[in-house]
Amino acid sequence: MDILRFVGIGIVATAIIVVLKSQKPELGLWVTLAAGTFLFLMGAGRLSAVIDLLRNYADRSGIDSTYVTTLLKIIGIAYIAEFGAEICKDAGESAIASKIELAGKVMIIVLAMPIMTSILDLVIRIMP
Amino acid sequence: MDLIFRIAAIGILVAVLNIVLNKSGKEEISMLTTLAGLIIVLLMVLQEINRLFSTIRTMFSF
Numbered sequence: 001m002d003i004l005r006f007v008g009i010g011i012v013a014t015a016i017i018v019v020l021k022s023q024k025p026e027l028g029l030w031v032t033l034a035a036g037t038f039l040f041l042m043g044a045g046r047l048s049a050v051i052d053l054l055r056n057y058a059d060r061s062g063i064d065s066t067y068v069t070t071l072l073k074i075i076g077i078a079y080i081a082e083f084g085a086e087i088c089k090d091a092g093e094s095a096i097a098s099k100i101e102l103a104g105k106v107m108i109i110v111l112a113m114p115i116m117t118s119i120l121d122l123v124i125r126i127m128p
Numbered sequence: 129m130d131l132i133f134r135i136a137a138i139g140i141l142v143a144v145l146n147i148v149l150n151k152s153g154k155e156e157i158s159m160l161t162t163l164a165g166l167i168i169v170l171l172m173v174l175q176e177i178n179r180l181f182s183t184i185r186t187m188f189s190f
Binding site for chain 1: 129131132133135136138139140142143162165166169170172173176177179180181183184185187188189190
């Protein structure tokens, strides 16, 4: 089962970080980063399969592809912002983490703007 | 997976080197070895992060 590999790697990385933190606290951050990226890259294969499936269904059902692309972009931005914010929180810099989250929210709002305007136009057109 | 073990090996090596150098009275050299170890680890992890960001870029069609 793949989940066992994920959990195993996570626990091994945490154990290594505990050992390193006692000797060299500054290296702990880098092991966290390496483990985080490695775990995501392992899961990325399955995720891309799901995304392709989503895209196929959207094309077949006639939904405008820009909406699906925007949705995927928003998911990507949310993931990266959360990844960076958690790493900064681990290192003890919660101020920087909140700034990263703020930037992520701003970018998501900016991306969601066109969708909102198109919905409003639709509503206005329907109104008598 | 081996990246994590490599970073751990470098960290422990630098720690041991530091202790030895400190005991033999060469503080500044131990400082330099710490910096060297840190930079090597940083370069290795940066490559990994670059791979992560390019994967996300292709997957979420940035």
